[in-house]
Amino acid sequence: MSLETLSETRSFGGTQGVYRHxxxxxxxxxxxxxxxxxxxxHGRVPVLWYLSGLTCNHENAMTKAAAQxxxxxxxxxxxxxxxxxxxxxxxxxxxxDLGQGAGFYVNATQDPxxxxxxxxxxxxxxxxxxxxxxxxxxxxxxxxxxxxxxGHGALTIAMTHPDRYKSVSAFSPIAxxxxxxxxxxxxxxxxxxxxxxxxxxxxxxLMTERGYPGEVLIxxxxxxxxxDLLRPExxxxxxxxxxxxxxxxxxxxxxxxxFFVQSFMADHVFWHAEQLV
Amino acid sequence: MSLETLSETRSFGGTQGVYRHxxxxxxxxxxxxxxxxxxxxHGRVPVLWYLSGLTCNHENAMTKAAAQxxxxxxxxxxxxxxxxxxxxxxxxxxxxDLGQGAGFYVNATQDPxxxxxxxxxxxxxxxxxxxxxxxxxxxxxxxxxxxxxxGHGALTIAMTHPDRYKSVSAFSPIAxxxxxxxxxxxxxxxxxxxxxxxxxxxxxxLMTERGYPGEVLIxxxxxxxxxDLLRPExxxxxxxxxxxxxxxxxxxxxxxxxFFVQSFMADHVFWHAEQLV
Numbered sequence: 001m002s003l004e005t006l007s008e009t010r011s012f013g014g015t016q017g018v019y020r021h022x023x024x025x026x027x028x029x030x031x032x033x034x035x036x037x038x039x040x041x042h043g044r045v046p047v048l049w050y051l052s053g054l055t056c057n058h059e060n061a062m063t064k065a066a067a068q069x070x071x072x073x074x075x076x077x078x079x080x081x082x083x084x085x086x087x088x089x090x091x092x093x094x095x096x097d098l099g100q101g102a103g104f105y106v107n108a109t110q111d112p113x114x115x116x117x118x119x120x121x122x123x124x125x126x127x128x129x130x131x132x133x134x135x136x137x138x139x140x141x142x143x144x145x146x147x148x149x150x151g152h153g154a155l156t157i158a159m160t161h162p163d164r165y166k167s168v169s170a171f172s173p174i175a176x177x178x179x180x181x182x183x184x185x186x187x188x189x190x191x192x193x194x195x196x197x198x199x200x201x202x203x204x205x206l207m208t209e210r211g212y213p214g215e216v217l218i219x220x221x222x223x224x225x226x227x228d229l230l231r232p233e234x235x236x237x238x239x240x241x242x243x244x245x246x247x248x249x250x251x252x253x254x255x256x257x258x259f260f261v262q263s264f265m266a267d268h269v270f271w272h273a274e275q276l277v
Numbered sequence: 278m279s280l281e282t283l284s285e286t287r288s289f290g291g292t293q294g295v296y297r298h299x300x301x302x303x304x305x306x307x308x309x310x311x312x313x314x315x316x317x318x319h320g321r322v323p324v325l326w327y328l329s330g331l332t333c334n335h336e337n338a339m340t341k342a343a344a345q346x347x348x349x350x351x352x353x354x355x356x357x358x359x360x361x362x363x364x365x366x367x368x369x370x371x372x373x374d375l376g377q378g379a380g381f382y383v384n385a386t387q388d389p390x391x392x393x394x395x396x397x398x399x400x401x402x403x404x405x406x407x408x409x410x411x412x413x414x415x416x417x418x419x420x421x422x423x424x425x426x427x428g429h430g431a432l433t434i435a436m437t438h439p440d441r442y443k444s445v446s447a448f449s450p451i452a453x454x455x456x457x458x459x460x461x462x463x464x465x466x467x468x469x470x471x472x473x474x475x476x477x478x479x480x481x482x483l484m485t486e487r488g489y490p491g492e493v494l495i496x497x498x499x500x501x502x503x504x505d506l507l508r509p510e511x512x513x514x515x516x517x518x519x520x521x522x523x524x525x526x527x528x529x530x531x532x533x534x535x536f537f538v539q540s541f542m543a544d545h546v547f548w549h550a551e552q553l554v
Contacts, residue, residue, distance in 0.1 A: 215529065222520040233518035236525065241510035243499040245529030248513065252492060252522035
């Protein structure tokens with residue numbers, strides 16, 4: 001697969017790059033960002049996947065999460081994929097939370113989404129292979145995190161493929177989408193009316209049914225504007241009922257913004273590094 | 278009130294003492310331990326209350342929790358009270374989890390416990406006054422923690438008197454005693470059949486109804502032998518449903534013993550110090 005370099009910029013000891021490629025999974029051009037720490041000059045480094053939330057593309061976390069400093073220090077690459085296919089000929093919706101910018105990290109089975117909205121395959125299979133072929137990253141040492149819809153993606157992907165993702169965390173995840181307006185609407189559109197098909201994409205249900213073999217770190221702001229949609233209490237209950245190793249932290253005063261994500265990014269990077277490096 | 282010194286021992290930069298006094302609350306002699314850090318030589322210091330679990334007296338945590346090093350470093354006093362009245366003439370039961378060594382930090386209203394089992398009053402009122410009168414501690418800067426039954430006591434006391442206890446944490450607390458065999462039996466014995474009288478002594482119910490104005494730290498071992506009795510998932514759900522600032526940590530491999538408590542004691546001492554000092 002060929003890769004087009006859109007930009008490469010020095011950042012701390014390493015390089016922040018933005019790349020485009022023709023995706024087989026989505027049938028569209030996809031743009032993503034990779035930060036390589038200085039350590040990658042000397043060999044392959046572990047990699048942290050950062051999945052973004054609703055309305056975001058590859059750029060939001062790259063510019064606002066302030067992860068580069070910590071990844072350079074920890075010797076981790078970090079990858080910021082887009083959150084959906086985009087462009088002409090790709091289905092969309094007027095709502096901010098459906099369609100482009102709102103892929104929800106599933107493979108759509110329903111029209112009109114089915115042809116392009118295959119973010120699960122894109123994130124878990126195609127893109128990891130692409131970056132392993134093109135960058136000095138160690139595909140056997142991958143962790144995954146994300147924010148909001150991306151936290152949902154990180155948790156569901158890690159619990160489904162714990163063999164591939166050796167560490168997992170989430171910021172303010174959509175924690176129980178089958179019981180939330182951030183979930184039911186999208187799953188109905190992408191996956192159809194059969195709720196059984198939704199179960200593989202609900203972190204609370206997956207936590208109850210299978211959990212994760214490593215420790216799980218969840219950070220949540222107590223002043224988050226979207227707490228009723230995120231349903232952190234459902235995931236916290238499922239974690240502790242399962243005796244899932246890990247921690248659930250509720251931080252006073254923080255909201256749903258990148259100011260929150262940035263405030264705890266160092267904790268997450270070093271959390272992953274401890275398990276990956 | 279007069280105080281008898283049973284022992285005083287140099288420990289790190291400070292002094293570990295054990296004392297006895299005639300308690301008005303319990304109508305018995307009560308023994309407790311106080312560690313004063315080196316800083317107490319120069320003025321009054323904040324104080325952390327450590328409430329112990331079933332079968333314990335003042336001595337278990339004093340000798341096995343390894344708190345003195347961190348309290349000396351942080352400049353905190355730490356107090357280890359007994360867990361019940363004791364001695365001849367004090368009611369008891371053959372079970373390890375009722376009667377002497379199992380006061381559950383309540384004021385008993387039922388016979389035969391009523392005359393002496395007034396641990397709530399003892400811990401929250403009489404003993405704080407006694408130690409403020411006799412040691413270089415700052416009664417306006419008190420935090421509270423505890424293990425198992427003591428974690429239950431710490432949480433229920435702090436949520437009831439947040440004005441007095443400026444910080445709170447717990448190790449493996451009995452988190453939802455009104456729904457547990459560690460709770461229903463004891464509350465029936467001490468408080469009677471009326472379950473309404475139990476509500477003031479259930480951390481999950483208090484968390485749901487009122488919460489705590491500061492951050493709450495809960496540590497739990499995932500290999501705890503008593504998880505079904507502790508019910509951490511109930512408290513975790515109540516915390517996150519309330520958006521209670523704080524964190525709930527489930528630590529893989531640790532059991533219910535003092536090896537667990539000791540492993541995370543530094544975290545708790547500095548957690549309290551950050552809020553009290």
